[in-house]
Amino acid sequence: MKLTNAPAYHFLWRNGKDKMAFLSKEDSEVLKTEFEKLSSPVNLVYFTQKMACEYCEDTQRILEEVASLSDKIDLRVYNFTLDQDQSQKFGIEKIPATVVMGDKDFGIRFYGIPSGYEFTSLVEDILMIGKGESGLTEKTKTEIKELKTPLHFQVFVTPT
């Protein structure tokens, strides 16, 4: 999958608050084709708030554009403080936060705006969940299945 103009900071700055799309027509078409391979539904659960969150609005618009590209992708938006029951249910303690899940919650969370390279990470997670395939080797899968200790992964990234 090759994206020509994944949403990146420079792109966000350039467009400011106007209503231009984050994704180019070309990238939207590439993604639409990719998402046709989804065999099961993917749920994006997004936590946001209006104030004191620099990238919340842009993150929501990126997710809305992604969700609009496939009937298989559903976006639910919750207010971090007002919908406290949901924030607690998903263990959300900071925003913007995006849960990427199927029918089952695999514990995948994006904290911060999924732009630049991380936009590709988001798309790849959607594809993994919707296709039900992580791409890991059988050996890895077998060994991970046998783990008894819960593991918490935090991957720190920058969006460039």
Next chain:
Amino acid sequence: MVETIEFPHLAQKYTVSGVPKTLINESVSFVGAMPEEMVLDYIRQAAGKTKES
């Protein structure tokens, strides 16, 4: 996934000086992309399993 610029206090807490930095259970960490087999090794370490030779 944690976007470092938006959560500088976490970047500081976990001394993130290069990205991508992966932290497993706040005990094992590595920086950069790793082959699957090596990631599995870090997972074993974090899970407290003895490394296979």
